[in-house]
Amino acid sequence: MLKKIIKKYWKENSLALVLTSIESGGIILSTVYLAMIMNSLIDRNQSEFIHAFILSLSAWGIALLFGFIKQQQIIALRREIVNRIVKSSYKKFHTRNPNEYISWLTNDMNIIEEQGFGNFYGGMSSVTLLIFSSIAIFNFHWILLLISIVIALIMFVIPKCFKQRLDKKNIQVSKTLEDYISKVDEWIKGFDLLLSYNKTSMIMKKLNAVNQSVKKEKISLQNEKAIINVLIRGVSVIAQYSIILVTGIMILLGELRAGVIFAIGDLTGNFFGNTSFFIEQITLFSSAVTITDKMDDFVKRLDEHHDVNQSPYAFSKELNVCNVCYSYGENRITIPNMTFRKKGKYAIIGKSGTGKSTFLNILVRNLSGYEGKIMIDNREISEINIAAYRNHMVYVPQRNYVFDMTLKDNLTLEDDFSDSRVKEIVEKMDLNQQYINSENKLGTLGSHLSGGQAQRVELGRGLLHAKDILVIDEGTSSLDAKTSYLVEKNILSDEDLTVIFVTHHLNTELQQYFDKIYSFS
Numbered sequence: 001m002l003k004k005i006i007k008k009y010w011k012e013n014s015l016a017l018v019l020t021s022i023e024s025g026g027i028i029l030s031t032v033y034l035a036m037i038m039n040s041l042i043d044r045n046q047s048e049f050i051h052a053f054i055l056s057l058s059a060w061g062i063a064l065l066f067g068f069i070k071q072q073q074i075i076a077l078r079r080e081i082v083n084r085i086v087k088s089s090y091k092k093f094h095t096r097n098p099n100e101y102i103s104w105l106t107n108d109m110n111i112i113e114e115q116g117f118g119n120f121y122g123g124m125s126s127v128t129l130l131i132f133s134s135i136a137i138f139n140f141h142w143i144l145l146l147i148s149i150v151i152a153l154i155m156f157v158i159p160k161c162f163k164q165r166l167d168k169k170n171i172q173v174s175k176t177l178e179d180y181i182s183k184v185d186e187w188i189k190g191f192d193l194l195l196s197y198n199k200t201s202m203i204m205k206k207l208n209a210v211n212q213s214v215k216k217e218k219i220s221l222q223n224e225k226a227i228i229n230v231l232i233r234g235v236s237v238i239a240q241y242s243i244i245l246v247t248g249i250m251i252l253l254g255e256l257r258a259g260v261i262f263a264i265g266d267l268t269g270n271f272f273g274n275t276s277f278f279i280e281q282i283t284l285f286s287s288a289v290t291i292t293d294k295m296d297d298f299v300k301r302l303d304e305h306h307d308v309n310q311s312p313y314a315f316s317k318e319l320n321v322c323n324v325c326y327s328y329g330e331n332r333i334t335i336p337n338m339t340f341r342k343k344g345k346y347a348i349i350g351k352s353g354t355g356k357s358t359f360l361n362i363l364v365r366n367l368s369g370y371e372g373k374i375m376i377d378n379r380e381i382s383e384i385n386i387a388a389y390r391n392h393m394v395y396v397p398q399r400n401y402v403f404d405m406t407l408k409d410n411l412t413l414e415d416d417f418s419d420s421r422v423k424e425i426v427e428k429m430d431l432n433q434q435y436i437n438s439e440n441k442l443g444t445l446g447s448h449l450s451g452g453q454a455q456r457v458e459l460g461r462g463l464l465h466a467k468d469i470l471v472i473d474e475g476t477s478s479l480d481a482k483t484s485y486l487v488e489k490n491i492l493s494d495e496d497l498t499v500i501f502v503t504h505h506l507n508t509e510l511q512q513y514f515d516k517i518y519s520f521s
């Protein structure tokens, strides 16, 4: 994926390359500018002073611009990853622990930022300095440059021998970091529970264990890098001495003047120093690219896109469920035959584990690969464009999810709804009216709300967005009898909606509102 991004932003990269060259040139010229500034001060030459000063400022300006462009690349990569995650289907998204995505966008981005782009641009800078030194060495004698190039090529072979091991270690580090994020999420969130058991020390124990693995993998990666660097620098030192030796011989043979010996050390130091630096940087850069391979793999397995502007579709008569079975491996679940008429109200009851949530997940097309038929107005649901289908069906899942936004934003999900409609929903859900225009946020995962309030926010969101069919999975399980009666009655009184309501506590007083009650066994 990184390769793709680099290709896509090649124009900016090549610009950055030019800027790096100018920046490197600027670094060398800065001494000249300083000398010019000092000379102009001594000579009290005002125009020369301004000239040198502007040149000096321009060099630094370019360096700053270069830094800005470099930053843009990382932003682009983050955006690309988020874009790909957003486009994944329910099934693909859940092939991974959500914390892995968090790790991609945090840890992996840091690795790519430091080890990837940092080295990429550093490598570009070395190339420029390398070119300057080569020109200078060539100026003395072409044989010196030829020998330098041959040794430099040998140096390029060294990291190739270690490439596979380095890539593997980079991936290992990235994986242990994913694991670390997952464990931090799992155990830190369990704090309240563990506190009541006097077992918060478990957090320390579990996180220490996974931290040790991160440390071990990082040290192992660091060792690998150190071995490569020592070898490259070793060859670089030997190369410098060899060139000095050759220069000495050439002076004795009368091919070069004696003064060259004083300059060649510096020049070869620059040449081989930058060659080894370049090799190190490019090696680290290319192994950072390997991390993005796992993201590519994820993207290749995406099969479905959420394009909400797809062809229109309308629910006009009825939805039929006929001989549907779903298997989780060996566990085969049989769904009873059911019919849901437009604008009808249906309850689904049944013992825990009989497949009610599984059915709802099939119905809202989170799960595919079922046997049997689910027909909506005589059309198999899997044949309808998924985005268009979801536009008509709203699903309120068993586990509610409240974002750290205001009540209004949580209900509307930042869609356009009139204030009066939002107010009506807040009333129907028996939520506090004073929250409607409040700027107060509801806290991460609704931490500023009670369990029952969070559930009513989720139900309100569903009711507000539902156009045709509202599917609710135990949506009132955290509410007291009086509130759940009120909220359920308000939902069931909506004449235009088809409601499919899974519940463990069917309110006898509300039975009259249901057209049919289906029982799972």
Ligand SMILES: Nc1ncnc2c1ncn2[C@@H]1O[C@H](COP(=O)(O)OP(=O)(O)OP(=O)(O)O)[C@@H](O)[C@H]1O
Pocket (backbone or CB within 6 Å): 328, 331, 333, 350, 351, 352, 353, 354, 355, 356, 357, 358, 359
């Ligand atoms: N992702 C999954 N992987 C494997 N098995 C699963 C998965 N989800 C559910 N199951 C199994 O499928 C069966 C039906 O689960 P489901 O959640 O649909 O039941 P339910 O009737 O909704 O239960 P409850 O009333 O307790 O919510 C259970 O045996 C459950 O263990």
